[in-house]
Amino acid sequence: MTWLPAGRDSHDIDALVTDRYLETLLTAHARGADTGPTTTEADPILRMIMVRLARDLPRFHPSFRFEEALADRLADAAVRMRNASHDATPEESAPVGPTLTILPDGSVRLARSADLRAPIGRPLLIGGALTSAALSLAGAYLAWRLKRPSSSPMARAVRAVARTRLA
Amino acid sequence: MGRPEEDEPRRAPLDRDRALVEEAQADPARFDALYRKYVAQVYSYAYYELHDHHDAEDATERTFMSALTGLVHFEERARPGDGADASTFKVWLFQIARNAVAERRRGLRRRPEAPLEAAGAMVAPLDVEGEAMRREETATALRAVARLTGDRRRAVVLRFVDEMSTSEIAGILGRSDGAVRVLIHRALRSLARELDDNRP
Numbered sequence: 001m002t003w004l005p006a007g008r009d010s011h012d013i014d015a016l017v018t019d020r021y022l023e024t025l026l027t028a029h030a031r032g033a034d035t036g037p038t039t040t041e042a043d044p045i046l047r048m049i050m051v052r053l054a055r056d057l058p059r060f061h062p063s064f065r066f067e068e069a070l071a072d073r074l075a076d077a078a079v080r081m082r083n084a085s086h087d088a089t090p091e092e093s094a095p096v097g098p099t100l101t102i103l104p105d106g107s108v109r110l111a112r113s114a115d116l117r118a119p120i121g122r123p124l125l126i127g128g129a130l131t132s133a134a135l136s137l138a139g140a141y142l143a144w145r146l147k148r149p150s151s152s153p154m155a156r157a158v159r160a161v162a163r164t165r166l167a
Numbered sequence: 168m169g170r171p172e173e174d175e176p177r178r179a180p181l182d183r184d185r186a187l188v189e190e191a192q193a194d195p196a197r198f199d200a201l202y203r204k205y206v207a208q209v210y211s212y213a214y215y216e217l218h219d220h221h222d223a224e225d226a227t228e229r230t231f232m233s234a235l236t237g238l239v240h241f242e243e244r245a246r247p248g249d250g251a252d253a254s255t256f257k258v259w260l261f262q263i264a265r266n267a268v269a270e271r272r273r274g275l276r277r278r279p280e281a282p283l284e285a286a287g288a289m290v291a292p293l294d295v296e297g298e299a300m301r302r303e304e305t306a307t308a309l310r311a312v313a314r315l316t317g318d319r320r321r322a323v324v325l326r327f328v329d330e331m332s333t334s335e336i337a338g339i340l341g342r343s344d345g346a347v348r349v350l351i352h353r354a355l356r357s358l359a360r361e362l363d364d365n366r367p
């Protein structure tokens with residue numbers, strides 16, 4: 001017997017059944033299963049589509065260079081924030097980085113300040129290839145980054161891959 | 168006299184990021200842990216929305232800069248119904264990402280969508296024939312998802328790629344859980360028609 005909540009129309013019920021299947025599918029997918037769970041409840045066509053999307057839609061990753069550069073800029077901004085909170089009285093403190101407005105729905109709107117953009121160059125990676133002008137800079141950065149200790153498991157893993165490629 | 172654990176005020180363990188958030192609120196330099204945890208998810212979401220690596224990077228940067236400067240205002244608002252795995256910080260972060268993507272999109276001229284390029288850029292393993300077929304399937308799925316309208320596309324990407332719960336997506340899109348379930352269900356119906364039409 002299928003559980004049907006009261007006061008719902010057929011769209012809601014179909015959507016609920018689909019959602020329940022999807023939850024099971026994504027949980028199985030996270031465990032490494034390569035086939036979808038078997039059930040007679042969800043529409044077989046939708047089941048096929050869900051299995052296909054869970055299998056085929058990739059997660060895109062930012063470049064290592066971008067990730068590390070942004071981490072450095074965030075660290076700089078954090079230091080400025082900490083210094084500003086120590087140095088200035090509340091009346092004197094100027095906004096650091098972007099100006100932020102909290103909207104009534106809890107979301108945040110950012111008005112970018114001019115100084116935030118200043119240290120940010122255009123990415124050196126263009127379509128996955130380094131430009132020749134950027135090559136020596138990138139090489140120096142990579143050498144520096146490979147020597148830099150980090151407690152992050154992701155950073156260690158990325159460096160291990162980079163070492164393999166360099167070898 | 169009650170047991171010691173009954174005497175202490177207990178906080179519901181709803182936000183799995185609470186410890187990291189509190190550390191970063193006390194010292195902004197500790198924000199790095201939250202950044203490392205979510206940078207790939209935010210970037211991926213932005214890339215699905217903007218279809219350009221530079222634009223996705225820009226939106227990602229705006230998102231994390233905003234989150235860093237706004238973290239002091241962040242308040243945990245998880246509900247018991249959100250489950251033990253809920254992270255309201257993640258919902259808040261993706262609300263910022265959604266705004267950053269919208270702002271970036273407003274500043275762009277319309278450009279051709281190129282999800283196929285992304286699929287083509289994937290590293291090919293040794294099984295060339297199998298990989299070619301797989302790549303074509305991925306490209307077809309990406310094209311179909313890219314053609315979905317606004318929140319249907321966002322809901323599908325957040326559910327399938329970022330593997331968020333219905334409640335988390337509802338928080339990000341500002342809709343009810345039921346509305347998100349219906350959005351995804353309709354998006355899947357639309358994708359079923361689209362992918363069926365593309366079948367050779």
